[in-house]
Structures are given as C-alpha cells and as structure tokens.
Amino acid sequence: MSRAADADPSQARSAVAWRFMVFYFGRFLRRHLNALRIARWGRPEGADHPGPIVVYLNHPSWWDAAVLVLLAHGFFPRRVSHAPFDARMLERYGVFARIGAFAVDLDSARGAIQFLKASRSILARPGRMLWITAQGRFADARRRPLGLRPGVAHLPEIAPDALFLPLALEYAFWDERGAEAFAAFGTPIPAAELLALPRAERLARLEEALTATLDRLGRDVVAREPERFAALASGTKGVGGIYDLWRRLRAATTGRRFDPAHRPGPAGDHAP
Numbered sequence: 268m269s270r271a272a273d274a275d276p277s278q279a280r281s282a283v284a285w286r287f288m289v290f291y292f293g294r295f296l297r298r299h300l301n302a303l304r305i306a307r308w309g310r311p312e313g314a315d316h317p318g319p320i321v322v323y324l325n326h327p328s329w330w331d332a333a334v335l336v337l338l339a340h341g342f343f344p345r346r347v348s349h350a351p352f353d354a355r356m357l358e359r360y361g362v363f364a365r366i367g368a369f370a371v372d373l374d375s376a377r378g379a380i381q382f383l384k385a386s387r388s389i390l391a392r393p394g395r396m397l398w399i400t401a402q403g404r405f406a407d408a409r410r411r412p413l414g415l416r417p418g419v420a421h422l423p424e425i426a427p428d429a430l431f432l433p434l435a436l437e438y439a440f441w442d443e444r445g446a447e448a449f450a451a452f453g454t455p456i457p458a459a460e461l462l463a464l465p466r467a468e469r470l471a472r473l474e475e476a477l478t479a480t481l482d483r484l485g486r487d488v489v490a491r492e493p494e495r496f497a498a499l500a501s502g503t504k505g506v507g508g509i510y511d512l513w514r515r516l517r518a519a520t521t522g523r524r525f526d527p528a529h530r531p532g533p534a535g536d537h538a539p
Contacts, residue, residue, distance in 0.1 A: 275385075275388045276349050276364070276367060276368070276369035276385050276388070276389060277347070277349075277388070277389065277392065277395075279364045279365060279369075280347070280349070280364075280365065280366065280367045281365045281366070284362065284365035284366050285365075285366045285367070288336055288362070288366050289336055289337065289340045292332075292333040292336050292337055293337060293500060295333060296330075296333055296334075296337065296448070296500050296502065297500055297501065297502045297503065298502065298503070299445065299502070300330070300445045300446050300447065300448055300502050301441070301443040301444070301445035301446060301447050301501070301502045302445075302447050302448070302498045302499075302500065302501045302502060303334060303337060303447075303448045303450070303498070303499045303500040304447060304448065304449050304450070304493075304496035304497065304498050304499065305338075305449075305450050305451065305496060305497050305499055306449070306450070306451035306483075306484055306487055306495060306496055307495060307496060307497055308451070308483075309435070309450065309451025309452050309453070309480070309483075309484065310342070310452065311342050311343075311432055311452040312432075312452070312454070312455050313430045313432065313455045314342060314343055314346075316430045316455075317428070318426065318428030318429050318430065318458075319389075319390040319392075319395050319396060319397070319426050319428070319429045319430075320343070320346065320396040320397075320429065320430050320431075320432060321390075321396065321397045321399065321419070321422055321426070321429050321430070321431045321432070322396065322397065322398045322399070322432045322433075322434050322452075323399045323401040323415070323419050323431065323432070323433060323434070323473065323477065324398070324399070324400055324401065324433070324434035324435065324436055324477070325400070325401075325402055325406065325408060325413060325434075325435060325436055325477065325481060326400035326401075326402045326403070326404065326405055326406055326436075327405065327406065327407060327408045327436055327437060327438060328405070328436070328438050329405075330438065330448060331400060331436060332363070334436060334448055334450060335348075335350065335398050336348075336366065337499065337500065338434075338450060338499075339396075339398065341499055343396060345394065346394050346395065346396045347367065347392075347394055347395050347396070348366075348367050348395075348396050348397075348398060349367040349368070349369060349385075349389045349395065349396070349397055349398070350367060350368050350369075350397065350398040350399065350400075351368070351369060351370075351371040351382055351385070351386075351397075351399060351400075352364075352368035352369065352370060352371065353370075353371065353373050354370040354371060354372045354373075354378075354381075357369075357370045358370075369381075369385045371385075373403055373404075379418055382418050383418065383421060383425065386422060386425055386426075387425045387426075390422070390425055390426035390429060391426075397422075398434075399418075399419055401413075401415040401416060401419045401473070401477070402414060402415060402416065403416040408435075408436070408437040408438075408481060408485065409485065411478065412474065412478070413474050413477060413478055413481075415470060415473060415474045415477070417466070417470055419470070419473060420461070420466050420467075420469040420470040420473060421466070422458075423458035423459075423461040423462045423469065424462065426458060427458050427459060427462060428458065429457075429458040430455050430456070430457060430458070431455065431456040431457075431458065431461065431473065432452050432453065432455050432456075433452065433453035433454075433456075433473070433476045433477040433479075433480045434450065434451070434452050434453070434477075434480070435449075435450065435451045435452075435453065435477065435480040435481040435483075435484040435485075436448070436449065436450055437449045437481070437484055437485060437488050439488050441491055441493075442491075443502075445502050445503075447488075449484060449487075449488050449496065450484075450499075451480055451483065451484040451487075452480070453476050453477065453479065453480030454476065454480075456472070456473070456476060460472075461473070
C-alpha cells in the first residue's frame with residue numbers, strides 16, 4: 268500500500284470492487300452457510316445520522332468480514348465503509364484495501380498511531396463510517412469480559428459528532444447442515460455522551476453496551492426460534508446429492524410439494 272493510501276484509505280477504495288465483493292460474499296455465504304439472520308429487535312438505529320458512524324463489534328469468526336460487508340450494503344447503502352485490518356493479513360488479502368480496509372500493526376505501538384491517523388482522515392469526510400472489531404483478535408462470543416482495545420475509546424475525541432453503534436455477532440448450527448450467522452445492533456451512543464466520561468470509563472461504557480447486546484442476542488440464538496429473526500440471506504437447504512434426489516422423487520410420487528429444509532421456515536422469514 269502506498270504512503271498516500273496509508274494516510275488516506277479512501278484513495279485505495281474502489282466502488283467497483285465494493286459492488287463486486289458484495290455480490291461475491293453474498294453468493295459465498297449462500298453456498299456455505301444456511302442463513303444470515305438479523306434479530307428483529309436489533310436493526311440499526313441512526314442510519315440517517317448527519318455525522319459519521321462508528322460500528323464496533325466482537326470478533327468471533329473468520330466469517331465476520333463477509334457478514335460486515337453484507338450488513339453495510341443492506342443497512343447503510345449510502346455510506347462509504349472502512350475498517351482497520353491486520354497489516355500482515357492485508358498484505359495477503361490485498362483486495363480488502365480496495366473495499367475500504369486499512370492496515371494496522373496489531374503488535375506494536377505504531378499500530379495505534381496508524382489506527383488513529385487513518386480514522387481521523389475517514390471520519391472527517393461526510394457519509395463515512397468505520398467498522399471495528401474492537402477486541403482486536405478472534406474470541407468466542409461467550410467470553411467475558413470482552414476486553415475491548417482502548418483505541419475505540421479515543422475516537423469520540425477525533426469525531427465528536429459521531430454515533431457509536433454496538434454490533435453483536437454469533438454463529439451456531441441449528442437444524443440445517445450449514446451454520447447460521449446472527450447479528451444484532453444495540454442502542455446507539457452519541458460521541459458527546461462518551462466525551463463526558465474519562466477514557467477508562469468511556470471504554471467501560473462501550474464494552475457494557477456491546478456485552479448487553481451480545482447477551483440478548485445469545486438468548487435468542489439459544490431459543491432456536493427463527494421467528495425472532497429476519498433472514499438477510501438464505502443458503503441452499505437440504506442434504507443434497509442422492510439423498511435429496513430420493514426425497515424429491517418420493518414427494519413427486521405422492522403428490523406433495525418437495526421442501527428440502529429439515530424444518531421449513533415460516534412464511535415471510537426474509538427481511539424486507
């Protein structure tokens with residue numbers, strides 16, 4: 268990545284690459300997961316906020332990047348998204364720089380400087396938003412405390428007009444062969460509210476909000492009731508292969524409609 272791009276990640280971002288990756292990740296998710304579900308209580312508030320938006324989240328899985336791209340496209344289509352990315356991984360997966368990722372060295376003090384410098388550049392522009400895996404590492408969704416890194420607590424000073432949105436992610440196997448991805452946004456926190464707190468208390472306030480969102484999402488996931496969610500994307504149902512071919516033929520001979528799902532979902536399961 269060039270020095271100019273390192274200072275201003277917007278220069279490396281490509282709208283064409285973004286649209287392609289939305290298509291690619293949507294197709295990839297439908298092939299390999301059963302569904303991406305948003306909690307009905309967890310749709311994001313404040314999408315029309317006049318200032319920048321910072322979404323901060325837990326980091327449970329490799330799938331997080333794909334899920335974030337699809338959530339950004341689905342709920343914030345008019346905003347330009349950016350995200351910090353492990354510098355070593357960004358060297359391997361350079362396409363992410365083309366869709367708004369910027370390099371951060373997670374293992375040195377220089378990384379904090381990189382993060383704040385790039386964030387300042389991004390949040391100063393209209394219509395921008397940051398997506399931050401605030402734990403800075405993979406961690407189980409049930410881990411407590413979350414251990415958010417302190418960098419996110421510095422952002423209200425950089426963007427006092429920003430809105431902070433906690434985002435909870437979790438993955439689980441339900442009734443189909445593919446796993447389910449679950450998401451829920453929590454209550455927005457204005458930067459002005461965070462600025463009234465010392466940094467340590469500010470970080471604790473952010474962690475408290477994300478923990479509460481994760482706990483509520485977790486209870487819905489454990490309940491295994493699809494009606495608590497809306498499906499943003501759905502994958503291929505059934506086992507596939509010879510077994511589903513046999514089931515299809517058996518349904519045809521008995522005059523029944525063939526549904527490959529192990530447990531058919533309720534009508535209107537998809538998000539509008």
